[in-house]
Amino acid sequence: MKSDVQVAVIGGGIVGASVLYWLARLGWTDAVLLERRELTSGSTWHAAGNTTYFGPYPKMTALFAGSIRTYLQAEQDSGVSVGFHQTGSLRLAATPRELDLFHVYAPRYASLGIPFHIRSPQEVAELHPFIDTRAIHGAAHTPTDGHVDPTGATNALAQTARKRGASVERYCPVETVTRAPGGWALATPKGTVTARHVVVATSFWAREMLAPLGLNLPLYPTQHHEIITESLPDIAARDTELPAMRDSWVSCNVRQERDGLLIGIYEKQPEFWALDGIPPDFKEDLLPPNLDPLMPHLERLMERMPLFASAGIKVANNGPMCLTPDGLPLIGPVPDMAGLWLATGFNVGIGTGGGSAEILARWMTTGEPPKGLDAIHADRFGTDMDRDAALASIREVYTRGYELPDAI
Amino acid sequence: MGDTDNDLRRTPLYDLHVARGARMVPFAGWEMPVQYEGVMAEHNATRDGAGLFEVSHMGQVILRGEGVAEAFEALVPQDIVGLAEGRQRYAFFTNDAGGIEDDLMVANRGDHLYVVVNAACVEADVARMRAALEPKGIHVKHVTTRALIALQGPGAEAVLADLNEDVAAMRFLDVGTHALAGAECWVSRSGYTGEDGYEISVPEAAAELLVTTLLGKPGVSLVGLGARDSLRLEAGLCLYGQDIDSTTSPVEAGLSWAIQKARRTGGAREGGFPGADRILTELDKGASRHRVGLMPEGRAPMRTGVALFDAETGGAQVGEVTSGSFGPTVGGPVAMGYVTDAAARKGTRLWGEVRGKRMAVTVSDLPFVPAGFKR
Structure with a gap:
């Protein structure tokens, strides 16, 4: 194992692998990624892999776009499939206001070079015949996004980074992060790694990992459910894949998974997980499902997509999902701790991880912060946010689901 | 870095x-x-x-505003008003002396014109368009x-x-x-x-x-x-700065085909572009020199600047090579250049002087390789 490196990335999920990939591409190949178990352990392995270009914040849209590009590029570089399904996405307008906002967003997509169309209810019905379009006002359609296989993407990223000279250490948990002359020392069971730069990409573990340095990162794991249905003959009979659908009224996303549906719900009473510390033996684990809080949403989904009413539920996955008080990740340097960088707090890590990693790697390798991305800076919450305030804010972000913000 | x-x-x-x-x-x-x-x-x-x-x-430029096609016609001898939406056309900026300042592609993309110009001319072209079009309320955006x-x-x-x-x-x-x-x-x-x-x-x-x-x-x-x-x-295509420049007129350069009827004498929007006097006259009466294809008879390519004579020894200089290299598809050297009217007929034998030696070339049609466009 390398014991003295330019940069160590802690965490082998989609975000850490993306950071390692981008650093290696930009020439920082004296790099090691330290993963406590296997790549994708944590949240990546059970993620839906959804990546949509739709979003009310143009800068975030750029991160989404950069993510798909990063994974596809890694696929070409490594030969490992990232399983990209370019289904396109529909963001339904449940209200006239949502449709108005879609028109507000449209010019930004033009400037980013991302295809974006506003569809009438009739056009939505043609794109997605299982949506009951009578109660919607239209949809925003981003035809070139879709979903990837998170495990394939993580492996493609890691393999490409390795080809360029970076290394990956599995089963190498970082026990402590301490300052060392000229950088940082990371204690692991395999020995100490010293690094000029450290990137913490450990999702909900980052909070306890950095607490000994006096940092109080307001990121906590919520419980988030995904439901996968049995195969549906109506879907199996189609020869093209359905576009993904997101709906503020149901507060859910739905996409095709094989011949069934995969549904992610942002329910009104989210539960947190492991607030008193992540269990030390937590591995590729799921949490016991709790369907009751989801029921009102599933009932609405039966209205919106009557086909769902006829579907048997195959599995309900409940997994931890990291959130920050504003729902955006923490990216960038930690103030007054030269060489310590964060790439954590992602709730849609597949969606924004690849693009965020490019931003961070360019920042690290050039020393120049990205322009106009203050919204994701690592230091924006300070160090004095108390737990109750953070949890209240996270709860609000979570329950907002796909509602569009007032002020842009 | x-x-x-x-x-x-x-x-x-x-x-x-x-x-x-x-x-x-x-x-x-x-x-x-x-x-x-x-x-x-x-x-x-x-x-x-x-x-x-x-x-x-290369430079990519977007021109947007009421009357953009009419305004752009003041800079080029092409029919831009008649360029249909979703179509593109070869064009060139001309100067008051009837020379070519740059050649370009211009497309009608519905609510704007999209122009692609040569890298070496980007700054001058953008400045030219700003000076001419902005006073007419046209927004000129250099896409970078x-x-x-x-x-x-x-x-x-x-x-x-x-x-x-x-x-x-x-x-x-x-x-x-x-x-x-x-x-x-x-x-x-x-x-x-x-x-x-x-x-x-x-x-x-x-x-x-x-x-x-x-x-x-x-x-x-x-x-x-x-x-x-x-x-x-x-393919017989000009390289700006080499085969065409601010002194060559479109007619000399064999680019008359790119000047549509609407801008010629008697056309709906006759003239009205820089150098129209010379260009319209030459369209009518012909030019005194012509860009032609040149096939060197030997295997040696004949490069830019080679002087062309009408005899193997002595004789008069009748022109000059502007581009020349080995043409892999032709399987031999190919060149183009300007020659006097009298020397421009296809099949005419001329001699290019390379390092003091005169080598024979034959005037030929352009292009050397037929185009494979999907019309």
Whole structure:
């Protein structure tokens, strides 16, 4: 194992692998990624892999776009499939206001070079015949996004980074992060790694990992459910894949998974997980499902997509999902701790991880912060946010689901 | 990141070129790939399959505003008002002396004109357009956040249609917006090789993925500036600064075909462009010199600047070579240049003086290689 490196990335999920990939591409190949178990352990392995270009914040849209590009590029570089399904996405307008906002967003997509169309209810019905379009006002359609296989993407990223000279250490948990002359020392069971730069990409573990340095990162794991249905003959009979659908009224996303549906719900009473510390033996684990809080949403989904009413539920996955008080990740340097960088707090890590990693790697390798991305800076919450305030804010972000913000 | 060459700019695909073994050279203020495997192989790859070129050094400009087509006609002798939406046309900026300031492609993209100009002329062209158009309320935007690539050759359609089948329906000089590798691209069915193909404006950040996706398709090869020059020369296409410049008129250059009826004497919008006096007169009465194709009889290419004489010894100088190199498809040297009216007839034998020796050339038709456009 390398014991003295330019940069160590802690965490082998989609975000850490993306950071390692981008650093290696930009020439920082004296790099090691330290993963406590296997790549994708944590949240990546059970993620839906959804990546949509739709979003009310143009800068975030750029991160989404950069993510798909990063994974596809890694696929070409490594030969490992990232399983990209370019289904396109529909963001339904449940209200006239949502449709108005879609028109507000449209010019930004033009400037980013991302295809974006506003569809009438009739056009939505043609794109997605299982949506009951009578109660919607239209949809925003981003035809070139879709979903990837998170495990394939993580492996493609890691393999490409390795080809360029970076290394990956599995089963190498970082026990402590301490300052060392000229950088940082990371204690692991395999020995100490010293690094000029450290990137913490450990999702909900980052909070306890950095607490000994006096940092109080307001990121906590919520419980988030995904439901996968049995195969549906109506879907199996189609020869093209359905576009993904997101709906503020149901507060859910739905996409095709094989011949069934995969549904992610942002329910009104989210539960947190492991607030008193992540269990030390937590591995590729799921949490016991709790369907009751989801029921009102599933009932609405039966209205919106009557086909769902006829579907048997195959599995309900409940997994931890990291959130920050504003729902955006923490990216960038930690103030007054030269060489310590964060790439954590992602709730849609597949969606924004690849693009965020490019931003961070360019920042690290050039020393120049990205322009106009203050919204994701690592230091924006300070160090004095108390737990109750953070949890209240996270709860609000979570329950907002796909509602569009007032002020842009 | 050391700036080794003074102020040379790098295109969005610089790293890709280097990684793929390109030899980079300074060109019009940019570091550009001159060749990867070799000029011959790249040339033939374009004629046989599909050649992929980065031409992001060229200038992309958007002109937007009420009456933009009429306003733009004050700068060029082309019919822009009559250019249909979704169509593109070859054009050139002229000067008061009837010379050519730059040649360009202009497209009608519905609510705006999209103009692509030569890299070496970008600053002057943008300044010219600003000075002429902004007072008329036209917004001139130099687009610097998009890369430009070209996919050229008989295999181009199948390759690009694999990414988006809509491009197959485009005809020569059609333009449209199409999603390619997830990005919104401005695609035109055009090029600078004499082959069927496409030019694609793609957001900078999406360029590498589009290019590596295309390079993953069978029959697609990267092509550098070296083969670009031999391809366009065989196709009889002018290189600005070499075959045409501020002293050559469009009629001398054999570009009369690019001046539509509406702007000629008796046309609906006759004249009204810089140098109209000379250009309209020459259209009517002919020019005193002509750009012609030249086939050297030996194997040695005849380069730019070679003087042309009407006799093997003595005689008078009747012209000069402006472009010349080996033409891989022709299988021999090819050149073009200007000669006097009397020496311009096809089949005329002339002699070019190379290092004191006169070598025979025959005046020939252009292009040397017939175009493969999909009309």
